[in-house]
Amino acid sequence: MGRVGLNQQKLVLAAADLADAEGFEAVTMSAMARRFEVKAASLYSHVASTADLRAQIAVLALGELAERAGAAVAGRSGSDALLEFASAYRDYARLHPGRYAATRHPLPEHLLAAGRAHAELTYAVLRGYGLGGEDATHAVRLIGSVLHGFTDLELSGGFSHSAPPSQESWLRAIEALDATLTRWARA
Amino acid sequence: MGRVGLNQQKLVLAAADLADAEGFEAVTMSAMARRFEVKAASLYSHVASTADLRAQIAVLALGELAERAGAAVAGRSGSDALLEFASAYRDYARLHPGRYAATRHPLPEHLLAAGRAHAELTYAVLRGYGLGGEDATHAVRLIGSVLHGFTDLELSGGFSHSAPPSQESWLRAIEALDATLTRWARA
């Protein structure tokens, strides 16, 4: 049997794709072994455990998400930045549901840096609103709550089977968020 | 070996408690078998599968949550109802993280009724704001997003290790929600 030429990166990438296609739960060592036509034990040279593999997907996803969100807000500010930031976030989650699900799993201490980039991006979006101090923290938490909450409910099917289409609700939610941040900045 | 006198209700209740104590993932047939000092195979007379057991926890949790939220909004309306509704929601999630996690898992068709009660309660809260038609649906989705999003991020540790305390952010979020609903009603 020749070698497949596997390494950690290829493994994690394929695992992320499997997560998007079959769900985060479907990511197992056995499944990856089947995917590469390799014995499951062989994978442990590339990854420490199933939990580690899944954490690596989260790291990958957080990086990709930060990249897209960063590109979306570059050169924009205020409402414009907020809308593009939010859209990038939701689009990523809908395009990559498995990767997005991975980001919700708690990361081990030594991989935590990946999560930080995202929070900092949210602060960057806020800069256009002129919010500072504790207001900024409250705002970051509110933005995170709305984006994650809406996305999560939409992905788990909570908004389907009922009119109007969720896209409209999404725009209303982002508008409301913009109005709130503007109001907070005035006070 | 005498009988333990197990039935579905006892099993699901104990499983829900285990979920709260050890996490939703910890709910397995083997774990429940250990808990009741019974062989794992014996549990299949009470529950069809692990997935079924977990779905039953979701049904239980949705019922309990609807009960508490219902009690919280009884006799109140407007901002007052919204705040109490939101508090009941968050308090339940913090007191019963495992049960709350269960509600996020998609339910099989035949158990879906349990989820409906919650959505209807949200509509009831809205009544005080005088929102109707599509506005009401957008509002329900926004409320759900904020409550679930904040709660979920808070539970997964996103808000810890940073000042100010999340309780303040929570109150600000609910205030903002109230202001948004009021604004929507005026338009």
Added chain:
DNA sequence: ACGTTTGCCTATAGGATGTAGGCAAATCAC
């Protein structure tokens, strides 16, 4: 060409799910 690294193997043990078939305690009918 030689030594080292690295990718993959076999063997093995443990733990979880789920099915089949059986026995006996509890419950119900009369």
Added chain:
DNA sequence: GTGATTTGCCTACATCCTATAGGCAAACGT
């Protein structure tokens, strides 16, 4: 109370997934 039925639990088994240990040979560096 005796008999029939239901119900709670059992053993035995097949299957799948995780994870460790130890080994071999292909690929790579020099």
